[in-house]
Amino acid sequence: MNRSETYIEDFPVQGFQQDLINWYQEHQRDLPWRLNQDPYRVWVSEIMLQQTRVDTVIPYFNRFLSLFPTLTDLAEADEEKVLKAWEGLGYYSRVRNLQTAVREVAEQYGGTIPDTADEISKLKGVGPYTAGAILSIAYGVPEPAVDGNVMRVLSRILLIYEDIGKAKTRMLFEDAVRKLISKEDPSSFNQALMELGALICTPKSPACLICPVQEHCRAFDQGRQKELPVKEKKIKIRHVDMAALILRNQEGKYLIHKRPKEGLLANLWEFPNVPVQKRGVSEKEDLKVFIEAEWGISAAVGDQVSNIEHVFSHLKWNIQLFEGQCSHEAMDAADLKWVTLEEMESYPFPVSHQKIIKLAKEVTA
DNA sequence: AAGGCGGGGGG
């Protein structure tokens, strides 16, 4: 007997399914990826929705699908164009993994996205949640799709005090969903749990008074909905001081650099920059030395233009921004280019460096 | 099991 049976025992599964799905049929939002059940569209939407709000995703989804309407279109596209379509959405490895995976589907499965848990879970970037979401929504397979919403909702309904920050806890909720899920309509059931989490059973102040499954909710019954879910404190973020340079040559072009293919902001473009040990000591010299050593470019580094703060989930950059000139001829390499502001628009930049582009336009205007 | 990996909206 696994632990979820303790939670499902004496739970009115049928009535819960009915009330949940009926509410969903009536109140579900009109979202672009609900237009049909095309597995490719479902897949793209689920990747975009990882750690990202619905309202943020909508315009990206529409643009992405118009650029890459089919799995084949995405498989054959240039990675740079794909990253550009993802620019600003964050977690860029999602889309690099997605393209790797659709290429694998094109080659290994003749372009048809697999419909079994074993096969689909092997695809790059498809974890337990995404596998369950695609299988249930696109193929009607009764697999759990447990995300943050589902853990919050079910922790309240079933009164589960396990820490949802722990990896093992997700499996507990998956076991619960396997016992709760509607075999007749797994798609609606899974989406209904998430929709309920988004619209009613929200993190801070759940709208229990209008909740369609209020009568099935153990937390509401005991007035404990605000205690759930239980989640560990998150760690403090690290601070990193950096110096960056808006470098122009005599043609008025700007130097940009492509980041390495792994790690933070992989394969995105940036302005030349170096981490600095101590603020206010030798940023200008650090930049000059770095650019000379790295690319053999001799630059005259001028005044500080601005200061940029950019916060990630795990670290914070404080970037001192300088401008500089050099007489270097426009010699491009794969990861180093001299471009005009107009040409720059076709390269994918992280938001932190989009801020620099904006300043470059002001400074040189 | 823990940490890296983006960015933005809402309380």
Next chain:
DNA sequence: CCCCCAGCCTT
């Protein structure tokens, strides 16, 4: 300010 969002990968 902090939280947290339709998570996954690597170590």
